[in-house]
Amino acid sequence: MTNPEFDQYPPEDHEGEPTTEVDCGADAVVASLEQAGVEILFGVQGGAIMPVYDALYDSPMRHITMGHEQGAAHAADAYGIVSGEPGVCVATSGPGATNLITGLADANMDSDPLVALTGQVPTGMVGNDAFQETDTIGVTGPVTKTNYFADDSDTVGDVVGEAVELSRRGRPGPTVVDLPKDVTLGETDQRPSEPRLPDTYHPPDRADQETVEAAAEALKRAEKPVILSGGGVIKGEATAELRSFAIEKGIPVITTMPGTGSFPEDHDLALEMAGMHGTGYANMGITHCDYLLGIGTRFDDRLTGAIETFAPEAELAHIDIDPAEISKNIKADYPLLGDAGTVIGQLDGAIAGPLDIDPWREQCRTWKEEYPMDYEWDPDGPLKPQYVVETFDELTDDDTIVTTGVGQHQMWAVQYWTYTEPRTWVSSHGLGTMGYGLPAAIGAKLAAPKQDVVCFDGDGSFLMTGEELAVAVRENLDIVVAILNNAAVGMVRQWQDAFFEGRHSASQYPWIPAFDKLAEAFGAEGFAVEQYDEVAETIEAALAVDGPAVIDFHIDPDENVYPMVPSGGDNGRFALSEAQLEDL
Amino acid sequence: MSQGLQGPGPLERPHPSGRRTAEGQRIDPQEEAEPARRRTILSALVKHEPGVLAKVAGLFSRRQFNIESLSVGPTAYKRHARITLVIEETEPGIEQARKQLTKLIPVISVTELDSDAVDRELALIKVDGEHPDAIAAVAEMYDGQAVDVSETTVTVEITGPEDRIDAAVKTFERFGIREVVRTGTAALAAGPSETAPGHSASIETTTPPSVTGDD
């Protein structure tokens, strides 16, 4: 089962050179993507988008036909996270476009670069409720950075170029170009010009120097400073600046979930993730700090818990490229509007040498000892998911990419894997989309063919987009799907135990498929594991498979995720166990 | 086996005593005040293209900004339109609304107008026509005029700042109001200052169509 095209991947480096001749609008669309440097598209064919697919037929760009448009959007999204360049997904009008919505909303919440091209009925029929007509512009507006209705064959190429450019510049995000069939079929010889940003869009670069100096002065005065490193550090390619700044000044670093990998978790200064399922030491650090430098974070409620008790005594400096994020949820005492790397550099220039905060660093170290992430396990007892994640981490390289669905397994994957590199954690944060993991693994593998890719999935999440396994088999993608199977939508069950008196309404599965056999039916390799002594050898075997493999780990169905801050709770009062939850 | 991790319980840990308001502002224990709402006018210069109004209206409903009125119309330049919004929000709410509006891609610029801005609204008020002379007298009092008269009704046009229209509508109630329509506030900055910047830049880069509009 090998795909000849894949063996030569990447096929050739066409470095943004358009090769497609332009005779019609669809050619201009394709030439514009080529010119913007797009190499791979993910999509599903259909009536209104057929002209674009026809133009793609002769293009050197690679197209991956996905099982479902949601899969196309998530695959493109993950491709964007891993490569830093927009993933492109393609769908027909009507149901094709509406199937993309979840993926667009996901990318919008997480600021992922993503471009969607949707077919549309011919302009003359728009508004008539024509076959497969949906108001794609109306429906996608609230979940995109912006969207475009292309109404002219002569300019459609430029519109596509602008959509790609806007999606990747400033604060990245998804854009949509809706392509009526008469526009893509319409004759034109207009080659697209170089991709350009809209003239109303001016992402800031350097922060106001006076504010930088004030923020630096306050940081020098601080006794208990921490850095909160968000997804914007990774998206803004500021990981190197963050690391050298934090390490040189000796400031403890907490990460948000999207910021995972921006700072090496095995470093002495790393407190890892804060928030609802963050580590005890990160939540102690963020609650007790007297100065918080947030970088590229939007202070989401799963991070802050109750606003009233979030870093309640901290002066807040906030670096962000999006003015609308500064003081949106938490009032910034020092608003630092600009590019993450540039502004870290400005701050660095305003502070000489390490900060004199030994007692604080010592305090953070003590918290690490007081609130360890050690879980209990018994070699003869049920399999603990944390053990699976840790073992997987030990058996793979540091640059291995982890993707996830949403639920308990996602939290164990972020907690018990030690992330040291940016763009190795690929997950659905803001939207919390079950079903993200498998299509994301496909997109991630295509963006980084040389790196191992593992998808930690829940049984519930896997069943939402499992059809994409057919794609992984067809494209012979070396990915391993590790299903942490608890025969339940476990995160919901955990909340029912905690907040609904254990009433398990619609959260337990009386029957779930044999995932190893399901995988085999798709043409992938399937494994099932129930015992501790099978874990390592099965992981090794799955990694050695040429093509996709699925491991069905039958884990302890009663295992819950801790620490836990109940939603809207006080970060400093995280619960480490069910008993502690009852104390709250 | 016990579920969970080891460590001191939630109430056994040290905890800082500080707090923030629901708006994320650290509380100065000396002065803790309820956030007051303020009525203000935002003026947005936007690209005159399909869907802009939907994007603006969608933004305000989605983010739960309290919007009192919205009016939209062309400007002197074919490619630009102006949207005037009256909102009532807390101080951070006004600032957030301004930023979110600015962030929309077809929006060129947004300004919160000063209190000396020129603001006007137009209302058409249709009342029972039994006392035409009295109606005319009241209309005159508000610098308005009757614009349509039938055997049973009179429709009066009034222009003025919002509070003046409010007062006029109240006064006309005595005649028996049948219907009222109001345009929402339109406003420009006072004096030579530009209401929402962006016009002049595009005048240089685009061929201005024949000037017929308001500015």
Ligand SMILES: Cc1ncc(C[n+]2csc(CCOP(=O)(O)OP(=O)(O)O)c2C)c(N)n1
């Ligand atoms: C599309 C979607 N539907 C519903 C939810 C609500 N939800 C959050 S976590 C969860 C349980 C996930 O179950 P599973 O994938 O089996 O993972 P587990 O928690 O058991 O590890 C559900 C239903 C969601 N996040 N996404």
